[in-house]
Amino acid sequence: MDAEGLSADELFCFLKAKRNEDRSYSHILSSMCTTPHPVAVQAHNLFMETNLGDPGLFPGTAQLEDHLIRWFADLYQEPSAGGCTTSGGTESNIQVLRFCKKTKQVKNPNIIVPASAHFSFEKACGMMDVEMRVAPIDDQYRMIPDATGELIDKNTCCIVSVAGTTEYGMTDPIPALGKLAEQEGVHLHVDAAFGGYVLPFIDHAPPFDFSVPGVGSISVDPHKMGMSTIPSGILMVRDERVFCNLLVETPYLTTKQAYSLTGTRPGASVAAAYAVMAYLGRTGMKALVTGCMENTRRLIEGMEAFGVPRKVTPDVNVATFDHVSVPSPWTVSYTRKGDLRIVCMPHVTRDVVESFLTDFGESYVSHSN
Amino acid sequence: MDAEGLSADELFCFLKAKRNEDRSYSHILSSMCTTPHPVAVQAHNLFMETNLGDPGLFPGTAQLEDHLIRWFADLYQEPSAGGCTTSGGTESNIQVLRFCKKTKQVKNPNIIVPASAHFSFEKACGMMDVEMRVAPIDDQYRMIPDATGELIDKNTCCIVSVAGTTEYGMTDPIPALGKLAEQEGVHLHVDAAFGGYVLPFIDHAPPFDFSVPGVGSISVDPHKMGMSTIPSGILMVRDERVFCNLLVETPYLTTKQAYSLTGTRPGASVAAAYAVMAYLGRTGMKALVTGCMENTRRLIEGMEAFGVPRKVTPDVNVATFDHVSVPSPWTVSYTRKGDLRIVCMPHVTRDVVESFLTDFGESYVSHSN
Numbered sequence: 001m002d003a004e005g006l007s008a009d010e011l012f013c014f015l016k017a018k019r020n021e022d023r024s025y026s027h028i029l030s031s032m033c034t035t036p037h038p039v040a041v042q043a044h045n046l047f048m049e050t051n052l053g054d055p056g057l058f059p060g061t062a063q064l065e066d067h068l069i070r071w072f073a074d075l076y077q078e079p080s081a082g083g084c085t086t087s088g089g090t091e092s093n094i095q096v097l098r099f100c101k102k103t104k105q106v107k108n109p110n111i112i113v114p115a116s117a118h119f120s121f122e123k124a125c126g127m128m129d130v131e132m133r134v135a136p137i138d139d140q141y142r143m144i145p146d147a148t149g150e151l152i153d154k155n156t157c158c159i160v161s162v163a164g165t166t167e168y169g170m171t172d173p174i175p176a177l178g179k180l181a182e183q184e185g186v187h188l189h190v191d192a193a194f195g196g197y198v199l200p201f202i203d204h205a206p207p208f209d210f211s212v213p214g215v216g217s218i219s220v221d222p223h224k225m226g227m228s229t230i231p232s233g234i235l236m237v238r239d240e241r242v243f244c245n246l247l248v249e250t251p252y253l254t255t256k257q258a259y260s261l262t263g264t265r266p267g268a269s270v271a272a273a274y275a276v277m278a279y280l281g282r283t284g285m286k287a288l289v290t291g292c293m294e295n296t297r298r299l300i301e302g303m304e305a306f307g308v309p310r311k312v313t314p315d316v317n318v319a320t321f322d323h324v325s326v327p328s329p330w331t332v333s334y335t336r337k338g339d340l341r342i343v344c345m346p347h348v349t350r351d352v353v354e355s356f357l358t359d360f361g362e363s364y365v366s367h368s369n
Numbered sequence: 370m371d372a373e374g375l376s377a378d379e380l381f382c383f384l385k386a387k388r389n390e391d392r393s394y395s396h397i398l399s400s401m402c403t404t405p406h407p408v409a410v411q412a413h414n415l416f417m418e419t420n421l422g423d424p425g426l427f428p429g430t431a432q433l434e435d436h437l438i439r440w441f442a443d444l445y446q447e448p449s450a451g452g453c454t455t456s457g458g459t460e461s462n463i464q465v466l467r468f469c470k471k472t473k474q475v476k477n478p479n480i481i482v483p484a485s486a487h488f489s490f491e492k493a494c495g496m497m498d499v500e501m502r503v504a505p506i507d508d509q510y511r512m513i514p515d516a517t518g519e520l521i522d523k524n525t526c527c528i529v530s531v532a533g534t535t536e537y538g539m540t541d542p543i544p545a546l547g548k549l550a551e552q553e554g555v556h557l558h559v560d561a562a563f564g565g566y567v568l569p570f571i572d573h574a575p576p577f578d579f580s581v582p583g584v585g586s587i588s589v590d591p592h593k594m595g596m597s598t599i600p601s602g603i604l605m606v607r608d609e610r611v612f613c614n615l616l617v618e619t620p621y622l623t624t625k626q627a628y629s630l631t632g633t634r635p636g637a638s639v640a641a642a643y644a645v646m647a648y649l650g651r652t653g654m655k656a657l658v659t660g661c662m663e664n665t666r667r668l669i670e671g672m673e674a675f676g677v678p679r680k681v682t683p684d685v686n687v688a689t690f691d692h693v694s695v696p697s698p699w700t701v702s703y704t705r706k707g708d709l710r711i712v713c714m715p716h717v718t719r720d721v722v723e724s725f726l727t728d729f730g731e732s733y734v735s736h737s738n
Contacts, residue, residue: 005650011408012415014647015640019415021429030621033420033633039380041417046381046388048410051402051599057700060390087456087600090632098496120632122617127467129498167621223633230420230635231456231600248491252399252536252702252710263459263489264402264592266599271384278383281374331426333621341621 023331025347029356030333032166032194034345036272037227043268043275044229050267052085056254061267064274071277072236075200076218078210082240084260085270086233089193090120091261092219095235095246096158096189097124098261102245103187104157111158112151114143114172116165118191130157140312141165143172149180158187163208163218164195167335168311169318171195171206178214187216193233196220198316201282201289206315210238217242222273225289225317227346232269288346292317295353296344302357306364308340317344327363330356392700394716398725399702401535401563403714405641406596412637412644413598419636421454425623430636433643440646441605444569445587447579451609453629454639455602458562459489460630461588464604464615465527465558466493467630471614472556473526480527481520483512483541485534487560499526509681510534512541518549527556532577532587533564536704537680538687540564540575547583556585562602565589567685570651570658575684579607586611591642594658594686596715601638657715661686664722665713671726675733677709686713696732699725 006014025035036044047061055062069083086092101109110131113121117134125132133156135148143161152159159181161172174190181188190208192199197220199205209218217237222228237243246259280288296317300310303321311320321340326332333341344353375383394404405413416430424431438452455461470478479500482490486503494501502525504517512530521528528550530541543559550557559577561568566589568574578587587605591597606612615628649657665686669679672690680689690709695701702710713722 003651005653006647008408008648011644011648012411015412015415015433015644018429018433019419021432022419022427025418028426030623031420031423031426033418033423035418039377041414042381043384044417045410045414046384048413048598049394049402049404050388050391051400054400054402057397057400058391060387063390064384064387087631088633090630094496101496118632119617119619123630126617127463127470128496221633229417230633230637231631248488248495250488251705254399254700254702261459261492262456262600263487264457264590264599268599271387275380275384278375279377279380282372284374331623333623336620 026352027329028331029342029348030331031345032224032343033230034227034347036229037276039275039279040228040272044272047268047271051264052267052270053260053262053264054253054255058267061271065270068234068270068274068277069236072220072234076209076236078238081210081236081238082243083234083236084243085273086235087231087262087265088223088233089118089191089219089221090123092193092233092235093120093191094124095261096217096219097128097130099242099245100158100187101128101130103242106155106157108155109157110153110155111160112148112156113160114162116141116143116162116167116170117160118166118193121160141168141170143177145173145176145180148177149184152184152186156184156186158189160189160191163190163192163199164316164318166194167341168320169314169316170312171199171208171315174206174208174215175212178212181214181216188214190215190218192218193221194224195316197225197285198289201286202293222276223269225345226273227276228273229269231266232273234273292344292346295348295350298350299342299344299353299357302353306361308364311339319344324364327359330359395721396698397700398711398717399700400714401593401712402599403596403716405598406645406648408644408648409597409641413641416637416640420633421636421639422629422631422633423622423624427636430640434639437603437639437643437646438605441589441603445578445605447607450579450605450607451612452603452605453612455604456600456631456634457592457602458487458560458588458590459492461562461602461604462489462560463493464630465586465588466497466499468611468614469527469556470497470499472611475524475526477524478526479522479524480529481517481525482529483531485510485512485531485536485539486529487535487562490529510537510539512546514542514545514549517546518553521553521555525553525555527558529558529560532559532561532568533685533687535563536710537689538683538685539681540568540577540684543575543577543584544581547581550583550585557583559584559587561587562590563593564685566594566654567658570655571662591645592638594714595642596645597642598638600635601642603642661713661715664717664719667719668711668713668722668726671722675730677733680708688713693733696728699728
């Protein structure tokens with residue numbers, strides 16, 4: 001960069017050129033993020049300069065955070081639940097480990113995660129000197145409660161289960177895990193970063209929320225299926241007193257204590273997350289999720305018609321298949337085991353699915369011949 | 370919220386009402402955040418949907434992150450320095466502790482921070498089981514090198530110093546601390562969350578950057594004096610190989626390993642931070658900082674003319690005074706010791722300072738009579 005700086009025209013010419021080097025969501029089938037909803041973008045702009053790290057300066061914005069938490073408390077069937085917003089799933093999971101570790105107060109704490117857990121737990125455990133014990137999953141990629149129970153000892157401060165796994169879109173048997181957690185007196189956390197915006201809007205979905213006895217906390221990310229702006233996470237807790245373990249003094253701010261992990265933090269993405277929920281309502285979210293699930297089913301049927309079998313019938317809008325290559329410009333992903341993985345986010349419309357299937361079919365048939 | 374959702378008109382009527390309950394920056398004298406620069410907001414919108422947690426999807430945005438890091442490497446006088454963007458000062462400081470702890474590999478690690486350090490170190494040490502040793506500060510609120518040296522032992526993995534303290538705007542004697550760090554073989558981190566955008570643009574400012582032998586890392590926040598959007602932090606390291614200690618596997622993403630603390634993370638605020646620097650250049654930043662420092666001096670002179678003495682002559686645009694009350698609607702803050710503290714951010718223009726001094730003078734004189 002020059003000492004003198006660019007003109008606004010020069011700057012935005014350059015920025016637009018860089019933005020054009022990014023791939024377009026229109027052909028991204030691998031991401032759990034999506035184009036934010038227009039009301040999210042508009043709300044984000046209205047609250048662009050707000051800082052929830054100093055909520056006394058921004059009481060109106062802080063109320064939106066409260067409204068969002070209350071909305072999820074109702075959705076997750078425990079109106080007295082507490083919660084806070086975060087920068088996303090990783091921070092939410094770190095916060096859970098922080099309070100579990102503080103509550104348990106043992107010298108060598110451990111947590112139990114399913115083999116399907118997100119890699120953020122490896123990071124969190126590594127930095128916090130918590131042993132991560134990995135529970136096996138069954139042939140449907142779900143955590144096995146009996147095997148989980150065998151890993152528990154007096155130093156276990158948390159069991160982590162997943163509602164909508166990143167790789168295979170599966171939900172662990174949370175009622176059985178909740179029973180285990182209650183029996184053993186261990187906190188059960190549900191990582192619903194993806195599924196927390198999906199499962200409540202599917203009929204007969206596997207249970208995962210506070211209606212399940214033993215569930216102590218749930219994390220969910222508005223910047224995934226909540227169609228909100230990045231960064232946006234929510235951590236819900238059945239008993240908000242757990243946050244008291246995280247308080248530190250915050251001199252020279254308008255509030256004198258805080259339990260958030262970060263200091264300065266955006267009000268904009270909180271307002272955006274609120275805006276999407278207030279605008280769509282449960283009815284609109286149900287319509288959105290129904291569409292994504294229909295597209296997932298159509299994709300699975302289409303791929304199987306080409307002779308590429310599904311790995312599993314997912315609980316959420318993540319489809320996986322035997323390993324095959326896909327033609328450009330489509331961007332897909334592969335699981336740790338090498339299976340093809342496609343996430344049917346809202347930008348992956350029915351037209352996109354059909355277009356992908358057409359391209360895939362032509363490429364696959366020609367390679368097979 | 371209703372099941373059916375609000376209309377866009379209803380939603381934004383409500384959101385605007387909430388936004389109006391927030392205080393306006395025009396009377397906020399307590400914050401280290403400010404109204405973002407217009408080019409930051411425009412760039413933020415252009416990159417709103419980008420996710421640097423999956424940089425292979427957004428190679429253009431990832432290049433802006435590289436450009437921003439290179440700009441700071443040059444500014445901080447070590448062109449081969451590495452770096453990464455974060456959500457702000459707390460995450461940057463956590464990342465430093467993560468790699469210091471991993472590098473040192475001792476059973477009971479400790480770090481040494483000055484009594485003036487930001488409260489984020491208490492959080493970071495608490496969650497990471499690192500002992501926080503507090504070094505005393507002198508009557509100018511600066512860390513005392515000799516006393517710091519006495520706290521070092523074989524388990525010390527990091528010395529933290531501050532360039533532009535949150536409370537008093539002071540810079541620690543970093544050359545002496547760098548010498549100590551080199552002698553003892555300990556990493557020296559400079560928390561320049563605030564001062565990192567100020568000191569390089571002041572003539573004869575105290576040295577704090579990589580030109581000082583022994584400085585291993587520097588954190589700086591674009592969402593403070595960088596006039597960028599929240600959340601935005603940068604962590605610069607003299608030797609980027611330290612990040613290798615933080616790598617975890619990231620299956621199903623376009624890159625296979627990552628060292629960031631968070632997963633999904635905004636490209637928008639990175640583009641915004643880049644935009645402000647590219648637009649203003651060093652010349653524009655110098656003009657901005659010069660204005661803030663002149664306003665700080667004018668505020669100090671004005672308050673002293675009323676008989677309210679400064680606590681110290683600050684290195685950056687933070688002014689502190691004996692404890693006095695200020696009239697509404699001005700929002701000020703007080704340090705842990707109870708001293709009045711005012712941050713002369715870019716939104717605190719000369720007119721704002723004069724207006725505050727007039728209001729303060731009327732209120733103070735009438736109370737004194």
